[in-house]
Structures are given as structure tokens and as C-alpha cells.
Amino acid sequence: MWGRLQAMVVKELWAILRDPRARIILIVPPIVQLFVFGFATTLEVKNFDVGIYDRDNGAASQEFIQRLAGSPNVGRIVSVHSPAEAREAIDGRAVIAVLTFEQGFSGNVAAHRPAVIGALYDGRRSNAAQIVAGYLDRIVADTGASLAATAHLQPQDGRSALEVSHWFNPNLDYMWFTMPGLLVIISMVSALAVTAQTVSRERELGTFDQLMVSPLRVHEILVGKMIPPLLVGIVNSTLYLIIIPNLFGVPLTGSLPLFYIALILYMCALIGVGMLVSALSMTQQQAFLGSFLVMVPLILLSGYASPVDNMPGWLQVVAEGNPAKHFLIISEGVFLKAMPAVEILANTWPLAAIAAVTLTASSLLFRSRME
Amino acid sequence: MSATTFSWQRFRAMLVKESLQILRDPSTFLIAFVLPMILLFLFGYAISLDPTHIRIGIALEDSGAPALSLANSFERSRWFQVTGRRSVATLEDELTAGRIRGIVVIPADFSRRFRTTGEVAQIQVITDGALPNTAAFVAGYAEGVRASWQAAQLPQAALPVALAHRYWFNPELASRYFLIPGSIAIVMTMIGSLLTALVVAREWERGTMEAIMATPIGMPEFLATKVLPYFLLGLGSMALCTLLAIFLFGVPFRGSALGITALAAAFLVPSLGQGLLVSAVTKNQFVASQVALLSAFLPAMMLSGFLFEISSMPRWIQALSYVVPARYLIPPLQSVFLAGDLWGMFARNIAVLLGFGAVFFTIAIAATRRRIA
Amino acid sequence: MDAPLACARAVTKRFAAAGPPALDAVDIEIAPGRMTGLVGPDGAGKTTLIRLLTGLLVPDRGTVEVGGVPATAQDRSVIGYMPQRFGLYEDLSVIENLSLYADLRGLPPAERPENFRRLLGFTDLERFRTRLAGRLSGGMKQKLGLACALVRTPKLLLLDEPGVGVDPISRRELWKMVRDLAGEGIGVLWSTAYLDEAERCDTVFLLNGGRLLHAGPPAELTQRMDGRVFRVYAGGTGRREVLERALNLSEVSDGTIQGASLRLVTRTQGAAPTVDALQVPAGTRIAPTAPRFEDAFVDILGGGPPGTSTLAQRYRTIPQSGEPAIIASGLTRRFGDFTAASNISFSVGRGQIFGLLGPNGAGKSTTFKMLCGLLTPTSGNGQVAGFDLRSGRAECRQSLGYMAQKFSLYGDLSVRQNLNFYAGIYGLAGGVQREAIGRVVDIFHLQSYLDTNSGTMPLGFKQRLALACAVMHQPPVLFLDEPTSGVDPIVRREFWTHINGLVERGVTVLVTTHFMDEAEYCDRIGLIYRAEQIAAGTPDELKQAAAAQAGLKDPTLEDAFIALIEESDRKREAA
Structure with a gap:
């Protein structure tokens, strides 16, 4: 038994290491x-x-424009001279927002009457527009505060009331989020691609029959097939654990042993999924497209593309079944949050449960489709 | 290649053959119809960049009336869902676990300072920086809640200047309004590049290319018959997506059918050219699929401005994005849905797309010729 | 002789600048109205030559002309080409494939109904008009491929190994179809690994390593063998040992088994091998017999391999157990309402070769797969090496060696890694494993290829490696599924030398094949047709049965095969 398993595992390793195509993909x-x-x-x-x-062209509007131009997030300031030009600038995506200072703006500010700046945004990019709105709000608030301060209207010492x-x-730093997330996503993509391809490839090449007439048992074949994606996942992740803190400066604060335990369970859950796809496909092409079709929802429901919190409640329940969702929490936790063991384990057991389900299902399907 | 003149009979026969294969191949069906459904569904429901009801905790260390009133303001806000008032220590654990995304701390001397000095005491906001986008929203919204509470409490301290925000094209600020049109570009990339690369690679792999090449058909004729059915499939899939977007997901459509068809047709030219090129350069389906994925699908997803702002990327990645055809499709596609037919913008992008198409096709034809020899 | 329809003059083609040329200054001519054969061992350059004639390749030197113009400039509709893999779209139906090629070749619509009727009639595919090409049997695919090449009658028909993996009946039908076409004035180039087909051609070109060794009527070559071919009626039991001794004699250049007798080729004319040299009982009949093209082919390539199998010499002796090594009793397999194999029963004693023969799609593969555990029988049971197929599956697998139809080792792994893997999964470990691998490397001369990817080796070495992997654990039973499909006669002889040797050590062999000369090596044959075993017996018994039924005189095994199947058809129709 151990001899056979060992031979199977060694062969699987050679198969991914020697095949130049597989090497490129890995x-x-x-x-x-x-x-x-x-x-x-x-x-x-x-x-x-x-x-x-700027229809006002007064002191206050100039002050605002200068503040705006001095902000590190703002690229160019484009002057427009009519509503039509403003519209054109937004339509053609020359600017994401147009600020309009009506006539009398500076006068209102000086007289401490409410003064309003019109802000028009490109709603085709509503997310970016909202973020820009946030920046502009802050600039306006800061400028307004300092104008008010000069008017002795508010005895603030420049400290914001919100700390x-x-x-x-x-x-x-967005990269601190992206990097631990990419570890989760990229190791998923390689693991699924390797798993889904490994069985269908043997089928297509005819070597699968050779395995089936040998004394290898089904579980030995399955275990052998699990090794390459598992190894690929571990090697990739280890590489990332080295590159991400050292090259990108993202802190790595949590427990590595717990991370690896979770990683192995995560890989097992994905391998189960990949095996299901593989068992259902007759050709490599089907396996590839099948795993692609599975991968897209797994990525989009993981919390990487957008927070799980933002999804409708029923979809959040569905996302609980997504191993990437749990492992993303662990990855972010281990990198950034020095996540305590209890919290890591709380997200690890769902991984174990998902792995148990997908692996069992795939080995059952595998057996039934053996002939 | 022997010099052959165009024959309508051959052309029609190849078109019929290709169409039958499309109809019988489950993978075509998966890519052209199932994948769009999945993508649209996910971008319609699952992906939302608009945080509402962000879960936060409030640590209310002061029991005075102003403090309670501020806490109430947070609880009433449509941006936040306050999960209860607890001690900072408990909330910090929740934040680490990711069960809440922010903590608002109203300090012990808040009410006293407010009453005695009339000064607005500081409150503290702690966010979960592991999700930077959400964290920025939490900070922004918290400031908004605090400011409007203050304005209500201390009208005399209100800032004299305010921004009046108006969002054109998408006043509801629904991110699916721009994500769904973008995902149509992704679907067309899959059909144009990935599927085409696969089917042509399959002809090489199964040896049918050799048999076809030994018949009187000419190379441009052969490639044209490969491309045309997928061109139509791409347009069909686009139409399906557009109808779903409008009628199922309620995305406004302010442009015209002519506009969106012109854009889609122009985009399919470089996309199909890229697919042919990939299949001519790679030797088999497996490599073709991987190359198509890396060179067409992922750039369309990541570097086209679909999900991520190109202007925020480092210069070298911005430079890279100029050769991603999807970059020239997504802005006009979002416009045709949300803004209407902006023909000036469309024309510029269509010209660039056709230019890319010409380059890809020229290289693809040359590469296919070389492979036969 | 007419002016040639197509010709290649001093054609040289290289694929790698450094390596030897695929074709080296080759001249051939194809005349209208004649069958031109193209033969040669693997890698001789046959496919390259055909591609040059289609105009798909351009020669480095020399000229290739079809109908007086360079092949690349010729109107493609005058050339009918059937590539090795037929060029069919598997997801299109028979009629859709045919229509596609009709349009591509510019067949005028008015001629279509008549042409299709004729082609479908003559390929007997009328019944399968709407079946997808992917679901046709090998023989039917081949006929459809031919029909597609012929859909607009070409002037030149190029066929690249149309007979590989196809049963004798289909091959014979195909031959007849093409022969008739040649009769109408078409020029035909027929590339083949079946030398009986080459023998029937009007002219044969023999390529080896890119060079032309012979050009002319096959009889010219065969004549050189006159007086050098003998039959030795050695009797059933000891024939394998006699063959081994004979092939080790310096004066014998080649030899094969034919039923109970041997067929030997000597190096010099008229010198029949003696009873003493062969160590056969005095009075054993040794008589001259007519040479065949195959004799000449092997001879011109330097003769066959020696008779002693080094593999067998170093193989363990399989102990006598007193019971048959393979038993099939009432094996039946159904797929839905289709019965692929029905009530197949036979038993094979230790140290015997049992051949499963039958047309493509008749059920022999299904039977074969049930016995080696790839398919579970719907009903019936069997035994392999004393272990029950159902209850002792694992033990069965441990006791058999398996060699698949097409090369199915890991092409991306090196020879050494393949050997390590197969040794490992059959439970060989440590010193035993090293010893076993060392042994097969030595026997099959794999030393220089150990670190080469097995997929890039020449076909002959792939074949050796596949056999090596199957026998490393010295199983008592070997399952060989068309082990020599597409392989040239020289490699096939070496292969059968090993098999014969192993059988002498007590190994039991179950083999399927489409080569009737290989079937002659079998002790017994089961003929499977339409899911049933319609005949069983020794090769000679089958020949006699066919002779009696069909009134043939001294039939070959192929004649017998065809006669028995036709007889079965007649009975079925009568019933």
C-alpha cells in the first residue's frame, strides 16, 4: 500500500514538474x-x-480652487466656462466631477450666509465618484473651517472633532488588502486548474486505463492526485509569504502554523471541487471551462472583489459555503490583524467541513464514473 | 496556398459546418450563455461596492444626554447598523474578528465638555483598515453623521460652506449600473478570444485542419468562416446580456440599439483577431486556453477600468492598459447604458478598436500561414 | 505505361536543419489507373512524401508535380487526400461531413444526389446518414474519410495508412473500392503498414530512413526471394521452441509461426534448413513455399531479429497450477439496451496465447476490458490467475500485465520515471525494484533513453517501454490490446519473439489484433462478431472450418476470418 501510494505521489510530482506547459502555468x-x-x-x-x-471669481472661490489644486489626490484642474462645457467634460470622461461656484459665492461666505458649491459627478463611475465626493467634502470642510476661523466664528484650534x-x-494602503487577498485567489486558481486538468488529461492520453488495471485502489489514485495541487498551493503561498512582507512591506503578524493548517484545509476543499469538475468532464477542454465556470463565482463571492457584508443576506448565507470566503478572513487576519488563535480556528472549521463534503462527493462521483 | 478565387459554395458550407459545431458543443453553450448569466447575476446581486448598513459598534463611555443623542444619530443613520453598545475592549475583539467594521467611541467627558464649554468634544472612530475601501467609507460616513448632529445641536457653529452633491447618470449610486455593462465586455472577450482560440486550436489538434487545407479553400476564406459565426454569437450574447440587464436588473438604457451594436461589433474585431492569433501561435487547446485567459480575459477584467480606476494605477500599469482592447469598450458601453449615444466618444473608441483589429488579423493570418509550412 | 499523373523528382525535405533529412533525394511516379503502394518502417518519410504531393509542404530541393504543374500551384479539387486521422469532424453527422467536403471541393449541386447515393451505397453508410462521425466504428470512419476524399472524383487519390486499427473485412472492402476507382483511371497512392496490401499494388515504393530502397512492381522484389522460403510442419506443441532455434541459425534470416507450422526465410537460395539444424523429429516435412512481399521487405531491411528472447531468459517460470489461467464464463455487458458482449465463454490454459479477433465494434474490446477489470460484467463471471473477477479484483490486477492499444505511458515523464512508477504501483520496492528496472533496461536497450521523455522516443522504443512496464513485476498473465497497431514488421517480429519466449516460461497471454499473421501465433482464437463468440479453435481449425463452410482451398487466416463472418451473417438472415 505505501509503496504504491509513494509511486503514485512521485509520479504525480514528476508529472507537474516535467511537463513544460504545467510548469509555465504554475x-x-x-x-x-x-x-x-x-x-x-x-x-x-x-x-x-x-x-x-467659476462664475464667482471671488476671493473665497479662488481660495477653494487653490486648496483643491494643492490636494495630493487631485490630478488636474480643468476650467470650464459654460454648463454645456461642464457637461461635455463629464460625458467625455475628461473629469470625474465639476464644481460650480455661483455668482455671489464669495460674498455669501464673507457675510456668513450659507454658501453652496454645486458638485456634479460622473455617475457612470459611481464608486469612484463617491470616493471623490468624500475627498471634496473634506477639502471643503477644511477650507470652510479655516475661513470661519479667520472670521472668529468658531473657536476651534484646528483639531478635527473626529479622531x-x-x-x-x-x-x-490598498495594497495591504490586495496582497493577502491575492494569495487566497491565486492559490485557488492554480489549485483548481491543476486538479481539474490532472484526471481529464490522463483520460485523454489513455493512461487512465493503465492506472485502472494496475493494483492501485481508487483512494490511492485520489490521494496521489491531491498531492500536486496541494503542493502547488503550499509552494505558491510560501513564496507569497516571503514576497509580500519583504517586497511590498505588508506586515505579517499572525501565527504561521495556524495559517498553514488553514491553508491545507483550504486546498483540500478546493481540490474536492476540482475533482468534481474533473470527474464530470470527458476532455481537458471541458475540464478547463468547467473549472473556469466554478472559479468565477468562488472569486466574486469571496469578499475579495467586494465585501461579503455588502451582499444581500441570502447571498451571504450562500457565501458561507465558499472556502475562499473563510480563508480570506484568515489570510487578512494573519497578515494584518495578528488574529488570535480562537478567531482563526472559528474560520478554520468551516474549511474542514467544506473539505470533507467536497472530497467525499468527488470520490463518490469518481467511483461511480470509473467505467 | 494555391491562388483560389472566392467561392460562395465553399464559404456557405464552412459557415454551416461551424454553426452546427457551435450548436452541438456544450462548451460553446457554457461560454456564450451560461457564463453571461452567472456573471450578470453575480454583478447584479453579489458585487456591490456601495456599503450600506455597515456593521459598527458604539462604545458609549458617557451617559449624558448629548452623548445619547449622538449615539442615536448613529443608530438612525442608513449607513450604519449598530450592533449594540459595549465596552471598547469587547468591540476591539469583534473588530479583529471582522464581525464589525468600525467602532465609534464617545468619550466619558463628552457631555460635560459639550455643556460647559459649548465646544464639540472629540469622538473617536476606529475602523478595520484590513478593508480599506470600507474603512474609508466608515470614516467618511461617521464624519457626516457627526457633522449633521452638530449642525442640529449648534446651528451657530455650522460651517458656512457646503457641497451640494449631484450624481449624473446614476443618482441612486448603484454600482451594478456600471458593473453590469462592464461585464458585457467581459463576456464578449470570452467569446471573441477564448472560444475562438479554442475552436481553431481544436482543428489543429484533431487533424481536421490538414484535411481542410488540402481542399481548394483559401486561407482568408477559411479564417473568415471561422470568425463570422463567433462574431454573430458574440453579438447574440451581447443582446441577451443587454436585455437581461435592462429587464431583469433594471439598468437604465439611454442610448440606442444601433449605438451598442456598433460598439460591440467594433470590439469583436480585435477580440476575434486575438483569438485567431493565440490559436495560430500555440499548438494545442490547453495552452491556447491558458494564453487566452492571461492575455485577454484577465486584462479585460483588471486593466480595463471595469472594476478599478486606471488613473489610480502606477504609470507602468497605465501604459500596459493602453493595449487592452476592453479599455476602449468599457467607457462607451457604460455611456450607452447610462448616458446615451455620445457619438463623438464612440467614434474615437471604435476607431482605436478597429485599428487593433487590423493589427491582430494581419499577424494572425501571417502566423497561420507559417504554421502550415 | 501512361505519362505519370504525379511525380516527385530528387525531393529532399528536412524539418530540423541539423538532423537527417525526412526525405533524401526521393523520386516517385504515380500513374493514372494504377495502384501505387508506399511502404516502409516507421519514420521512413511516408507521410512527409504524401504531404508534399498534396502541396501542404514545400520541398527543400527537387520538384513535386501533379498533372504537370507544381503541387503547390495545382487546383486542390483534383487531389483527393485522406490523412491518417481521416480529417472528419466528429461532431458532425455522416451526411454533414460529406456535404461539407462536397462544397469545399466545389461539387456542382446537380451532381450531389447521384454522387452521395453512389458513395453511401458503396461505403455501406446509407443506414448511418445521420449518425455523428465520432460515434462510428474505426472501419466506418475510414470509409467515410474515403468517401469525403472522393466526393468529387479526383484525378489523384492520396491515402495515408488507411488501414491502421481497422479489421480485415473493412480493409478488404476499402481495397476493393479503391481498386475499382483506379480502374476508372484515377491515380492512387496507398501508404500502408500491411504488406499484403502492398503486395497487391501495381507498383510499390519502399522507403527507409528517407531514402528510396525499391521502386517497381512488388513481384520484382518478391521474386528475389524465390527458393528461400520454406514451411516446416513442426506440429502444434513445440513450434515456438523450434522457431527460436531456427531464428538463431545464421542461415535463417526471418521466420514466423503459421498456425501449427513455421515459415522460415533463408539467407541463400535453395538451402532448406535441415531437420538436424532445427532439431525437429526426423521426417518432419520441410517444403519450399511461395515467397511473399513481406519476406522481401524484411529481407531488404536486413532480416528479422534473433530468436531468443532475453526477456524470457530472465523471467521467472510461472508455476503450474493445474487450472486455467484465464476463464470467461458467460461474460455479458450491456450499455442501456445495447448489448456489447453477450455470453462469452472460454478458458485459456497456462502458457497459452489466446487471440480475440473480430471486426471493429463487434465486442472484443468489451470482452477484453471485462477480463482486465476495466468494465464490470452485467452478468457472468471470470477468473484471472485463479482470482475471481468480482471478488478478487485487487489480486487479479496484481497478477496481470497490461499493454494498451495506443501508446499510453506518461509521455512527459522520462523513461526512468515511467519505470519507477510502474514498478512502484505493482508493489516492487527497494532492491527488488532496482533489480527489475535494471533487468528491463538491459533487455530492451533503454539505457541511452533513460532520461529522455518517453513521448519523444521513436515508436519502436515506445513499444519496448510499454512492454517493459507491463512485465516488470513478472505477472503470470499478460493482456495485450492491439499491441502492434501501426508498427512496422521488424518491430513486430521482435515483439513476438518476446511473447513467444514468455509463453514458454508459462506466461499466459490474451491478445487482440487486426494483423492476421499475428493471429497465427495464437494457440487458440475466439472470433467475436455482433457481441457473440461465433467461432473458437486453433488457427488451423478455423481455417479448416472456413474451408469446409465456404469451399475454399487452403485459405489464409484472413480468408477464414471473412468466411466465418459471412457465414454468420447468412445464418442470421436465414433465422
């Missing part, structure tokens, strides 16, 4: 993805361009 995409997506997938809004329609502290990520 090495190139994960690294490219980490770098490109690490930088690209940010929901921050920087360097945005703002249009100004905000962002835990785990004090500067809200």
Missing part, C-alpha cells in the same frame, strides 16, 4: 498576477481630474 501566471494585480486592483481614487466652473484611527492598516 510559475508564470502567479508571479505576473501578483505584481500586475497587486498594483492594478485598487479601489483608491488618486490623480482624479476636476472641472471648475479617526484605522487599525491594522493606519494609512489605508
Whole structure:
């Protein structure tokens, strides 16, 4: 039994290490993805361009415009001279927002009458627009406060009344979120691709019959098939655990042994999913498309693309069945939050449960489709 | 290739063959119809970048009336769902576990300072920075709640200047309004590049290419018959997605059928060209699928401005995004839904797309020729 | 002779600048109205030559002309080409494939009904018009491939190994169809690994390593063997040992088993091997017999391998157990309401070769798969090496060696890794494993390939590796599923030398094959047709039965095969 299993495992390892195509898929995409997506997938809004329609041209509006131009997040300030031009600038995506200072704005401010700045946003990019609105609010509030202070209307000492502290990520560096998330996503993609392909490939090449007439038992074949994706997942993740803190400066604060336990269970759950796809496909093409079809919802429901909290309640329940959702919490926790063991375990047991279900289901399906 | 003249008979026969294969191949069905449904469904329901009812905790260390009134304001806010008032220590654990995304601390001397000095005492907001987007929203919304409470309590201290926000095209600020049109671009990328790459690679792999090449059919004719059915499939899938978007997900459609068709048709040109190129360069379906995924699908998803603002990316990635055809489709596609037919913008993007198409097709034809020799 | 329809003059083609050329200064001519054969061992350059004639490849040097113009410039509709894999779309039906090629070749619509009727009639595919090509049997696919190549009658028909993996009946039908076409004035180039087909061609070109070794009527080559071929009526039991001794004699260049007798080829004319040299009982009849093209083919390539199998020499002796090594009793398998194998029963004694023969799709693969545990029988049972198929599955698997139809080892793994893997899964470990691997490496001369990916080796070495993997654990029973499909005669001889040797050590062999000369090596044959076993017996018994039924005189095994199947059809129709 051990001899057979060992031979199976060694063969599976060689199979992924020697096949140049498999090597490319295991090495190139994960690294490219980490770098490109690490930088690209940010929901921050920087360097945005703002249009100004200044019908006031007074001291207060100039003050605002200068403050705006001095803000690090604002890219260019574009002057527009009519509502039509403002519209055109937004339509053509030249700017994400246009601020309108009506005539008499500066006068109102000086007289301490309520003064309103009109802000128009490009709702086609509503998320970015909202974030920009937040920035503009802050700039306006700061400017307004200092104008008020000069008018001795508010005895503030410049301190904001709201003291905000962002835990785990004090500067809200988006990459601190992206990197632990990419670890979860990319290790999923490689694990699923390797698993789904491993059985269908043997079927297509005809080597599967060779395995079936040998004394190998079904569970030995399955265990053998689990090894490559498991190993790929562990190697990729380890690589990331080294690269992410050292190259991208994301803190790694939590318990590594617990992380690895969760990682192995996460991989097992995904391998079960991949095996299901593999058992259902007759060709490599079907296996590839099948795993792709499974991968998309797993990624989108993981909390990486958008927080699970934002989903409707019933979908949050569905997301509980997604191993990536649980492992993402663990990954973020271990990187940023120094998550205590109790919390890690609370997210680990669902992984174990999902793994048990998918592996059992796949081995049952596997047996029934053996012929 | 021998010099052959175009024959309508051959052309029609290949089209019929290709269409029959499309109809009989389950993977075509999966990519052209099941995948769009899944994507639309997920972007319609699952993906939302608009946090409402963010779970926060309030640590109320003061029991005075102003403090209670402020806490009430937080509880009433549509942005927050306050999970109860507890001690900071308990809430900190909850925050670490990810069960709440923020803590509002109203300090012990809040009411005293408010009453005695008339000064607004500081409150503290702690956010879960592990989710930076949500954290930024928590901070922003908390400031909003505090400011409006203050304005109500101390009208004389209100800031003289305010922004009046108006969102054009999408006043409800529903992120699905821009995500769903974007996902149509993803679906068309899958059909144009991935599916085409797979089917042409399959002809090489199964040896039918050799038999076809030994018949009088010419290379441009062959490629045209490969491309045309997938072009129509792409348009069909786009139409399906558009109808679902409008009638199932209620995305406004302010442009015209002509506008969206023109955009989709222009986009399919580079997309199909890329698919042909991938299949001509790679030798088999497996590699073709991986290359198509990496060179077409992922860039369309990540580098097109679909989910992430291109202007926020580092310069070198911005430069990279200029060669992603989807980059030129997504803005006009979002416009045709939300803003209407902006023909000036459409024309610019269509021209770029067709330019890419010409380049891809030229290389694809040359590469296919070389493979036969 | 007419002016050639197509010709290649001094054609050289290289694929890698450094390596040897795939074709080296080859001249051939294809005349209209004649069957031109193209033969040669694996890697001889046959497919390259055909692709040059289709115009798909351009020669490095020399000229290739079809109908007086360069092949690349010729109107493609005058060339009918059937590639090795037929070029059919598996997800299109018979009629859809045919229509596609009709349009691609520009068949005028008015001629379509008549042409289709003729082609479907003559390929007997009328009944299957709407069946998907992927669901046709090998023989039917081949006929459809031919029909597609012929849909608009070409002037030149190029067929690349149309007979690989196809049963004798279909092959014979195909031959007849093409022969008739040649009669109408078409030029035909028929590339083949079946030398009986080559023998029937009008002209044969023999390629080896890219060079042309012979051009002319096959009889020219065969004639050189006159007086060098003898039959030795050695009798059933000791024939394998006699063959081994004979092949080890320096004067014998080649030999095969034919039922109970041997067929030997000597190096010199007229010198019949003596009773003494062969160590057969005095009075054993040794008589000259007519040479065949295959004799000449093997001879021109340097003769067959020696008679002693080094594999068998170093194989354990399988102990006598007194009971049959393989038993099939009433094996039946149904897929839905389709019965693929019905009530198949036979038993094979220790140290015997049992051959399963039958047309494509008749049920022999199903029977084979049930016995090696790939399919569970719907009813009936069997035994392998004394273990029950149902209750002793694991033990069965441990006691058998399996060699699949097509090369199915891990092509991306090196030879060493494949050997390690197969040794490991059959439970060989440590020193035993090292010893077993060392042994097969030595026997099959795999030393220089140990670190090569097995998928990139020449076909002959793949074949050796596959056999090596199947026998490393020295199983008492071997299952061979069309083990030599597409392999040239020289490699096949080496293969059968090993099999014969192993059988002498007590190994029991179950084999399926479409090569009737290989079936002659079997001790007994079961003929499966339409899911049933319609005949069983020794090769000679089957020949006699066919002779009696069909009134044939001295039939070959192929004649017998066909006669028995036709007889079964007649009975079925009568019933």
C-alpha cells in the first residue's frame, strides 16, 4: 500500500514538474498576477481630474480652487466656462466631477450666509465618484473651517472633532488588502486548474486505463492526485509569504502554523471541487471551462472583489459555503490583524467541513464514473 | 496556398459546418450563455461596492444626554447598523474578528465638555483598515453623521460652506449600473478570444485542419468562416446580456440599439483577431486556453477600468492598459447604458478598436500561414 | 505505361536543419489507373512524401508535380487526400461531413444526389446518414474519410495508412473500392503498414530512413526471394521452441509461426534448413513455399531479429497450477439496451496465447476490458490467475500485465520515471525494484533513453517501454490490446519473439489484433462478431472450418476470418 501510494505521489510530482506547459502555468501566471494585480486592483481614487466652473471669481472661490489644486489626490484642474462645457467634460470622461461656484459665492461666505458649491459627478463611475465626493467634502470642510476661523466664528484650534484611527492598516494602503487577498485567489486558481486538468488529461492520453488495471485502489489514485495541487498551493503561498512582507512591506503578524493548517484545509476543499469538475468532464477542454465556470463565482463571492457584508443576506448565507470566503478572513487576519488563535480556528472549521463534503462527493462521483 | 478565387459554395458550407459545431458543443453553450448569466447575476446581486448598513459598534463611555443623542444619530443613520453598545475592549475583539467594521467611541467627558464649554468634544472612530475601501467609507460616513448632529445641536457653529452633491447618470449610486455593462465586455472577450482560440486550436489538434487545407479553400476564406459565426454569437450574447440587464436588473438604457451594436461589433474585431492569433501561435487547446485567459480575459477584467480606476494605477500599469482592447469598450458601453449615444466618444473608441483589429488579423493570418509550412 | 499523373523528382525535405533529412533525394511516379503502394518502417518519410504531393509542404530541393504543374500551384479539387486521422469532424453527422467536403471541393449541386447515393451505397453508410462521425466504428470512419476524399472524383487519390486499427473485412472492402476507382483511371497512392496490401499494388515504393530502397512492381522484389522460403510442419506443441532455434541459425534470416507450422526465410537460395539444424523429429516435412512481399521487405531491411528472447531468459517460470489461467464464463455487458458482449465463454490454459479477433465494434474490446477489470460484467463471471473477477479484483490486477492499444505511458515523464512508477504501483520496492528496472533496461536497450521523455522516443522504443512496464513485476498473465497497431514488421517480429519466449516460461497471454499473421501465433482464437463468440479453435481449425463452410482451398487466416463472418451473417438472415 505505501509503496504504491509513494509511486503514485512521485509520479504525480514528476508529472507537474516535467511537463513544460504545467510548469509555465504554475510559475508564470502567479508571479505576473501578483505584481500586475497587486498594483492594478485598487479601489483608491488618486490623480482624479476636476472641472471648475467659476462664475464667482471671488476671493473665497479662488481660495477653494487653490486648496483643491494643492490636494495630493487631485490630478488636474480643468476650467470650464459654460454648463454645456461642464457637461461635455463629464460625458467625455475628461473629469470625474465639476464644481460650480455661483455668482455671489464669495460674498455669501464673507457675510456668513450659507454658501453652496454645486458638485456634479460622473455617475457612470459611481464608486469612484463617491470616493471623490468624500475627498471634496473634506477639502471643503477644511477650507470652510479655516475661513470661519479667520472670521472668529468658531473657536476651534484646528483639531478635527473626529479622531479617526484605522487599525491594522493606519494609512489605508490598498495594497495591504490586495496582497493577502491575492494569495487566497491565486492559490485557488492554480489549485483548481491543476486538479481539474490532472484526471481529464490522463483520460485523454489513455493512461487512465493503465492506472485502472494496475493494483492501485481508487483512494490511492485520489490521494496521489491531491498531492500536486496541494503542493502547488503550499509552494505558491510560501513564496507569497516571503514576497509580500519583504517586497511590498505588508506586515505579517499572525501565527504561521495556524495559517498553514488553514491553508491545507483550504486546498483540500478546493481540490474536492476540482475533482468534481474533473470527474464530470470527458476532455481537458471541458475540464478547463468547467473549472473556469466554478472559479468565477468562488472569486466574486469571496469578499475579495467586494465585501461579503455588502451582499444581500441570502447571498451571504450562500457565501458561507465558499472556502475562499473563510480563508480570506484568515489570510487578512494573519497578515494584518495578528488574529488570535480562537478567531482563526472559528474560520478554520468551516474549511474542514467544506473539505470533507467536497472530497467525499468527488470520490463518490469518481467511483461511480470509473467505467 | 494555391491562388483560389472566392467561392460562395465553399464559404456557405464552412459557415454551416461551424454553426452546427457551435450548436452541438456544450462548451460553446457554457461560454456564450451560461457564463453571461452567472456573471450578470453575480454583478447584479453579489458585487456591490456601495456599503450600506455597515456593521459598527458604539462604545458609549458617557451617559449624558448629548452623548445619547449622538449615539442615536448613529443608530438612525442608513449607513450604519449598530450592533449594540459595549465596552471598547469587547468591540476591539469583534473588530479583529471582522464581525464589525468600525467602532465609534464617545468619550466619558463628552457631555460635560459639550455643556460647559459649548465646544464639540472629540469622538473617536476606529475602523478595520484590513478593508480599506470600507474603512474609508466608515470614516467618511461617521464624519457626516457627526457633522449633521452638530449642525442640529449648534446651528451657530455650522460651517458656512457646503457641497451640494449631484450624481449624473446614476443618482441612486448603484454600482451594478456600471458593473453590469462592464461585464458585457467581459463576456464578449470570452467569446471573441477564448472560444475562438479554442475552436481553431481544436482543428489543429484533431487533424481536421490538414484535411481542410488540402481542399481548394483559401486561407482568408477559411479564417473568415471561422470568425463570422463567433462574431454573430458574440453579438447574440451581447443582446441577451443587454436585455437581461435592462429587464431583469433594471439598468437604465439611454442610448440606442444601433449605438451598442456598433460598439460591440467594433470590439469583436480585435477580440476575434486575438483569438485567431493565440490559436495560430500555440499548438494545442490547453495552452491556447491558458494564453487566452492571461492575455485577454484577465486584462479585460483588471486593466480595463471595469472594476478599478486606471488613473489610480502606477504609470507602468497605465501604459500596459493602453493595449487592452476592453479599455476602449468599457467607457462607451457604460455611456450607452447610462448616458446615451455620445457619438463623438464612440467614434474615437471604435476607431482605436478597429485599428487593433487590423493589427491582430494581419499577424494572425501571417502566423497561420507559417504554421502550415 | 501512361505519362505519370504525379511525380516527385530528387525531393529532399528536412524539418530540423541539423538532423537527417525526412526525405533524401526521393523520386516517385504515380500513374493514372494504377495502384501505387508506399511502404516502409516507421519514420521512413511516408507521410512527409504524401504531404508534399498534396502541396501542404514545400520541398527543400527537387520538384513535386501533379498533372504537370507544381503541387503547390495545382487546383486542390483534383487531389483527393485522406490523412491518417481521416480529417472528419466528429461532431458532425455522416451526411454533414460529406456535404461539407462536397462544397469545399466545389461539387456542382446537380451532381450531389447521384454522387452521395453512389458513395453511401458503396461505403455501406446509407443506414448511418445521420449518425455523428465520432460515434462510428474505426472501419466506418475510414470509409467515410474515403468517401469525403472522393466526393468529387479526383484525378489523384492520396491515402495515408488507411488501414491502421481497422479489421480485415473493412480493409478488404476499402481495397476493393479503391481498386475499382483506379480502374476508372484515377491515380492512387496507398501508404500502408500491411504488406499484403502492398503486395497487391501495381507498383510499390519502399522507403527507409528517407531514402528510396525499391521502386517497381512488388513481384520484382518478391521474386528475389524465390527458393528461400520454406514451411516446416513442426506440429502444434513445440513450434515456438523450434522457431527460436531456427531464428538463431545464421542461415535463417526471418521466420514466423503459421498456425501449427513455421515459415522460415533463408539467407541463400535453395538451402532448406535441415531437420538436424532445427532439431525437429526426423521426417518432419520441410517444403519450399511461395515467397511473399513481406519476406522481401524484411529481407531488404536486413532480416528479422534473433530468436531468443532475453526477456524470457530472465523471467521467472510461472508455476503450474493445474487450472486455467484465464476463464470467461458467460461474460455479458450491456450499455442501456445495447448489448456489447453477450455470453462469452472460454478458458485459456497456462502458457497459452489466446487471440480475440473480430471486426471493429463487434465486442472484443468489451470482452477484453471485462477480463482486465476495466468494465464490470452485467452478468457472468471470470477468473484471472485463479482470482475471481468480482471478488478478487485487487489480486487479479496484481497478477496481470497490461499493454494498451495506443501508446499510453506518461509521455512527459522520462523513461526512468515511467519505470519507477510502474514498478512502484505493482508493489516492487527497494532492491527488488532496482533489480527489475535494471533487468528491463538491459533487455530492451533503454539505457541511452533513460532520461529522455518517453513521448519523444521513436515508436519502436515506445513499444519496448510499454512492454517493459507491463512485465516488470513478472505477472503470470499478460493482456495485450492491439499491441502492434501501426508498427512496422521488424518491430513486430521482435515483439513476438518476446511473447513467444514468455509463453514458454508459462506466461499466459490474451491478445487482440487486426494483423492476421499475428493471429497465427495464437494457440487458440475466439472470433467475436455482433457481441457473440461465433467461432473458437486453433488457427488451423478455423481455417479448416472456413474451408469446409465456404469451399475454399487452403485459405489464409484472413480468408477464414471473412468466411466465418459471412457465414454468420447468412445464418442470421436465414433465422
